[in-house]
Amino acid sequence: MRGVAIIGVGETQFGELWDRSFRDLGIEAGLKAIEDAHIRAEDIDALYIGNMSAGKFIEQEHVSAIVADYAGLADSHLPTTRVEGGGACGALALLQAYAAIASGLHDIVVVGGAEKMTDVGEVKAAEILSATADQEWETVFGATFPALYAIMARRHMYEYGTTREQLAAVAVKNHRHGALNPVAQYQKEITMEMVLNAGMVADPLGVFDCAPLSDGAAAIVMCSLDRARKFCETPVELIASGQASDTIALHDRRDLTTMDATVVAGKRAFHRAGLTPADVDVAEVHDNFTISEIMAIEDLRFVKKGQGGPATEDGETALNSKISVNTSGGLKARGQPVGATGVAQAIEIVRQLRGEGGKRQVTDAEVGLTHTLGGTGATAVVHIFRRVR
Amino acid sequence: MRGVAIIGVGETQFGELWDRSFRDLGIEAGLKAIEDAHIRAEDIDALYIGNMSAGKFIEQEHVSAIVADYAGLADSHLPTTRVEGGGACGALALLQAYAAIASGLHDIVVVGGAEKMTDVGEVKAAEILSATADQEWETVFGATFPALYAIMARRHMYEYGTTREQLAAVAVKNHRHGALNPVAQYQKEITMEMVLNAGMVADPLGVFDCAPLSDGAAAIVMCSLDRARKFCETPVELIASGQASDTIALHDRRDLTTMDATVVAGKRAFHRAGLTPADVDVAEVHDNFTISEIMAIEDLRFVKKGQGGPATEDGETALNSKISVNTSGGLKARGQPVGATGVAQAIEIVRQLRGEGGKRQVTDAEVGLTHTLGGTGATAVVHIFRRVR
Numbered sequence: 001m002r003g004v005a006i007i008g009v010g011e012t013q014f015g016e017l018w019d020r021s022f023r024d025l026g027i028e029a030g031l032k033a034i035e036d037a038h039i040r041a042e043d044i045d046a047l048y049i050g051n052m053s054a055g056k057f058i059e060q061e062h063v064s065a066i067v068a069d070y071a072g073l074a075d076s077h078l079p080t081t082r083v084e085g086g087g088a089c090g091a092l093a094l095l096q097a098y099a100a101i102a103s104g105l106h107d108i109v110v111v112g113g114a115e116k117m118t119d120v121g122e123v124k125a126a127e128i129l130s131a132t133a134d135q136e137w138e139t140v141f142g143a144t145f146p147a148l149y150a151i152m153a154r155r156h157m158y159e160y161g162t163t164r165e166q167l168a169a170v171a172v173k174n175h176r177h178g179a180l181n182p183v184a185q186y187q188k189e190i191t192m193e194m195v196l197n198a199g200m201v202a203d204p205l206g207v208f209d210c211a212p213l214s215d216g217a218a219a220i221v222m223c224s225l226d227r228a229r230k231f232c233e234t235p236v237e238l239i240a241s242g243q244a245s246d247t248i249a250l251h252d253r254r255d256l257t258t259m260d261a262t263v264v265a266g267k268r269a270f271h272r273a274g275l276t277p278a279d280v281d282v283a284e285v286h287d288n289f290t291i292s293e294i295m296a297i298e299d300l301r302f303v304k305k306g307q308g309g310p311a312t313e314d315g316e317t318a319l320n321s322k323i324s325v326n327t328s329g330g331l332k333a334r335g336q337p338v339g340a341t342g343v344a345q346a347i348e349i350v351r352q353l354r355g356e357g358g359k360r361q362v363t364d365a366e367v368g369l370t371h372t373l374g375g376t377g378a379t380a381v382v383h384i385f386r387r388v389r
Numbered sequence: 390m391r392g393v394a395i396i397g398v399g400e401t402q403f404g405e406l407w408d409r410s411f412r413d414l415g416i417e418a419g420l421k422a423i424e425d426a427h428i429r430a431e432d433i434d435a436l437y438i439g440n441m442s443a444g445k446f447i448e449q450e451h452v453s454a455i456v457a458d459y460a461g462l463a464d465s466h467l468p469t470t471r472v473e474g475g476g477a478c479g480a481l482a483l484l485q486a487y488a489a490i491a492s493g494l495h496d497i498v499v500v501g502g503a504e505k506m507t508d509v510g511e512v513k514a515a516e517i518l519s520a521t522a523d524q525e526w527e528t529v530f531g532a533t534f535p536a537l538y539a540i541m542a543r544r545h546m547y548e549y550g551t552t553r554e555q556l557a558a559v560a561v562k563n564h565r566h567g568a569l570n571p572v573a574q575y576q577k578e579i580t581m582e583m584v585l586n587a588g589m590v591a592d593p594l595g596v597f598d599c600a601p602l603s604d605g606a607a608a609i610v611m612c613s614l615d616r617a618r619k620f621c622e623t624p625v626e627l628i629a630s631g632q633a634s635d636t637i638a639l640h641d642r643r644d645l646t647t648m649d650a651t652v653v654a655g656k657r658a659f660h661r662a663g664l665t666p667a668d669v670d671v672a673e674v675h676d677n678f679t680i681s682e683i684m685a686i687e688d689l690r691f692v693k694k695g696q697g698g699p700a701t702e703d704g705e706t707a708l709n710s711k712i713s714v715n716t717s718g719g720l721k722a723r724g725q726p727v728g729a730t731g732v733a734q735a736i737e738i739v740r741q742l743r744g745e746g747g748k749r750q751v752t753d754a755e756v757g758l759t760h761t762l763g764g765t766g767a768t769a770v771v772h773i774f775r776r777v778r
Contacts, residue, residue: 001493023525046632055444055520059528062475062521062637065767069637077653079632080768081481082473086451092470096485103492104390131444132451136412139448243435243468248451248458264466378454379469 001102003225003239005388007232008037009347014216014335015185022058022116026067029217029340030112037221038231041072044221045106046079048097050090050113051339056128058116067112079106086132086374087288089113090218090342091381095241097222107224113343114217125213129338132375134249146210146289148250148376150202153291155256157204159306162294164204166309168195170290171208171332173318178329180319180360185214185335209290214335218343220350228388234354235388240275241381242268248378261380262299262371269369269382277301280323280384281365282352284345286373287330293317296371297325300382324362327352345370346383353387390491392614392628394777396621397426398736403605403724404574411447411505415456418606418729419501426610427620430462433610434495436469437486439479439502440728445517447505456501468495475521475763476677478502479607479731480770484630486611496613502732503606514602518727521764523638535599535678537639537765539591542680544645546593548695551683553593555698557584559679560597560721562707567718569708569749574603574724598679603724607732609739617777623743624777629664630770631657637767650769651688651760658758658771666690669712669773670754671741673734675762676719682706685760686714689771713751716741734759735772742776 010032012025026049034041049064060066064080083093090113097109117125130139133148156162172192178184190208198206221231228235244264247253254260270276277300285300287293294308302323303311311317317325328334328348331341349368351357357365368385399421401414415438423430438453449455453469472482479502486498506514519528522537545551561581567573579597587595610620617624633653636642643649659665666689674689676682683697691712692700700706706714717723717737720730738757740746746754757774 021525047634053444053450055442055517058524059520060524061442061473062764062767064474065634065637065764066523068634069641069767074634074636074641077633077635077650080474080634081485081632083485084450084471084473085453085469096470096472096488099485099488099492099494102494103488105488105491128444131448134455135447135449136410243470244466245454245457245463245469246466247463248454252458252463261466375451375454378451378458 003237004098004101004222005225005228005235005237006220006222006350007228007235008033008221009350010036011183011218011344011347012216013183014214014337016118017215018118020215022054022114023066023070025215025217026112026114027071029219030071030110033110033219033221039108039221042076043108044078044110046100046109048093048109048111049082050093050342051082052084052086052089052115053128057120085379087338088342088372088374088379088381089339091370091372091383094342094346094383095243095381098238098241101222101224109222110219111222111343112217112219113340115337115339116215117213117337118215137249146202146205149289149291150205151250152256153204156291159257162309165192166313167204167209167290168192169312170287170293171195173312174287174326174330174332177319177327177360178333181329181334184329184333185212186333205289211288211331211336214337216335216337216340218340218347220343220346236350236353237386237388238383239386240269240272240384242266243381246378248375250376259295259299259377259380261377262296265380265382266300269384273384275367275384279367280369281367282324282327282349282362283369284326284328284348285371287326287332288336300371319360320363327360327362342372345372349385353385392626393487393490393611394614394617394624394626395609395611395739396617396624397422397610398739399425400572400607400733400736401605402572403603403726405507406604407507409604411443411503412455412459414604414606415501415503416460418608419460419499422499422608422610428497428610431465432497433467433499435489435498436467437482437498437500438471439482439731440471441473441475441478441504442517446509474768476727477731477761477763477768477770478728480759480761480772483731483735483772484632484770487627487630490611490613498611499608500611500732501606501608502729504726504728505604506602506726507604526638535591535594538678538680539594540639541645542593545680548646551698554581555702556593556598556679557581558701559676559682560584563676563715563719563721566708566716566749567722570718570723573718573722574601575722594678600677600720600725603726605724605726605729607729607736609732609735625739625742626775626777627772628775629658629661629773631655632770635767637764639765648684648688648766648769650766651685654769654771655689658773662773664756664773668756669758670756671713671716671738671751672758673715673717673737674760676715676721677725689760708749709752716749716751731761734761738774742774
């Protein structure tokens with residue numbers, strides 16, 4: 001297998017973008033990434049799109065072909081493929097592109113992620129999101145995503161003494177980071193009091209414990225490592241990936257406080273990379289709820305099991321602390337256009353490893369990691385990146 | 390890149406299976422393929438699922454995780470990924486598995502395709518299917534799939550003198566083949582008169598010119614070519630693939646009588662295989678409508694442009710004639726559970742190349758091809774297979 005590098009990145013503003021269509025967003029992100037990579041449209045061998053539910057959000061399937069067409073690429077008859085795995089679709093698209101380049105099938109591949117969620121209203125959006133949990137055994141009985149994650153939060157509090165304040169500390173930290181990110185949906189800090197006093201969604205999770213509904217797109221250009229320098233002065237290598245699945249329904253899990261898919265995906269990725277969690281300088285983890293980040297940093301072994309809450313409260317996961325987690329603001333503050341998330345996470349890591357993190361730059365960042373979930377953890381994908389010297 | 394072989398196949402009955410769920414179907418096909426490959430569940434490194442619209446047909450996204458879970462594979466935490474590209478999703482899933490094995494990322498991969506279409510009623514199903522055409526410029530104005538393919542048929546008749554009877558000849562032939570296929574949805578022959586006198590759907594396409602709505606699943610086990618003999622006495626090599634896209638909307642095409650995506654995907658596949666259309670003994674092409682098969686055999690260069698109608702009428706594409714096309718009965722008679730289609734096509738080719746075609750065996754079949762479309766031709770995938778000697 002040959003090495004694979006990222007040579008260009010681009011994304012749209014994330015937010016409630018009522019005047020922009022799915023097509024507009026996909027094209028803007030793609031063109032920015034292509035420009036950043038200094039390639040021409042005709043250099044692209046293939047396109048992978050991460051998207052969760054365009055069929056339901058905008059009544060359009062087959063979105064990979066749509067994006068290529070509307071980006072003006074129809075004449076080159078590019079192979080275009082959409083990949084889905086709940087919220088992990090963007091990370092999965094990255095993985096397919098990696099395999100396509102590593103195998104020699106393609107040389108230069110564009111990976112896009114996009115979702116247009118805010119046109120359907122909040123109730124319908126919640127219903128669409130819940131279709132990535134178990135329809136027959138969970139959502140048909142009224143379980144929403146916040147409800148399912150609240151179950152995990154309650155059990156985590158019971159098992160490990162995790163406090164309401166520790167959950168809230170995740171939101172406060174990620175909003176502080178998001179305030180430094182010009183494309184974030186929420187570029188403003190919030191206080192502990194605001195989180196604790198916010199309206200309840202599913203006990204113990206309040207409004208500020210939940211990532212928002214978002215519109216947005218993100219794109220990455222990848223090529224074989226040996227050609228990366230030709231296009232880019234600061235290529236970033238995707239050195240290893242790990243992917244794992246678990247039961248779709250929460251009630252079938254071994255343990256409600258651990259996502260085994262994250263544990264296994266993390267182990268697989270670290271093993272392939274020949275690295276350990278201690279080698280990671282900066283990580284974007286899937287904080288669709290505050291409890292998710294606490295479980296993620298434990299399951300990825302950045303902290304000991306049960307120590308995710310105290311570590312967050314003590315500032316160990318803040319920018320330029322022990323390990324900088326969700327410097328982009330995470331799903332919580334950068335926003336969560338589902339299909340775009342895995343790609344946007346990778347973009348943040350690339351920017352950090354290039355030294356282009358601006359006000360939120362992690363000092364001397366060499367190794368970065370992304371962690372993306374599908375459903376309530378039935379899919380997990382971990383990618384590990386390193387700056388090419 | 391290392392070679393990739395198919396070592397096991399399995400599928401369900403195709404039809405209106407009102408007493409079987411999506412999960413039932415996916416698992417049955419998968420277990421049959423695993424049994425056929427003589428592997429154990431723990432040998433499987435990854436699972437790819439081709440599925441078009443489970444989000445809308447059964448209100449369930451994230452179906453790759455569902456299938457692994459319900460097949461009892463949750464404990465091995467398999468990487469599972471769903472792939473979508475309109476009607477081409479099964480063929481695209483096969484392609485991702487090919488890249489994953491060729492790259493060395495995985496050794497043994499299961500590819501499944503499934504769709505459960507008949508529970509929502511015909512009007513809703515037609516609406517769901519049309520979401521793979523251009524929602525903003527076609528379907529919002531009421532264009533259905535039969536209507537869009539009828540436009541192509543009319544233009545083909547105008548340009549090349551293709552007759553109503555020649556279109557009908559595709560359906561008559563494929564029902565004749567389907568009558569020999571024990572898993573086909575329609576295992577009965579039809580006459581030219583029946584096709585010509587059937588109710589009109591979209592002029593000139595009548596009921597018998599359209600593939601049905603179907604439930605069904607199909608699965609394939611693939612591994613690296615060097616290990617194939619270990620599991621299987623008659624492995625079949627996937628020697629090359631070609632994939633191409635085109636404009637999503639019909640009105641943006643260069644020519645309504647040719648699908649450029651098919652032309653380009655075919656050229657790419659033949660080039661990589663070092664073969665020509667004349668080398669192909671048996672082909673499964675995407676006959677979602679009768680006109681589609683005529684265009685496909687022209688665009689794949691099995692016959693000259695414009696000669697698809699006369700060639701079909703003259704029996705050149707019947708079982709054991711010049712080239713045996715859609716020996717399974719095709720989408721028309723075997724049925725069209727969308728996500729399963731590309732996988733089911735590959736299974737038919739594998740059976741033919743193994744010499745397991747039964748009453749519909751193509752004599753001395755050495756090289757086979759599958760052709761699968763997404764939308765009205767915005768995606769096309771061509772795979773070429775050869776018997777391993």
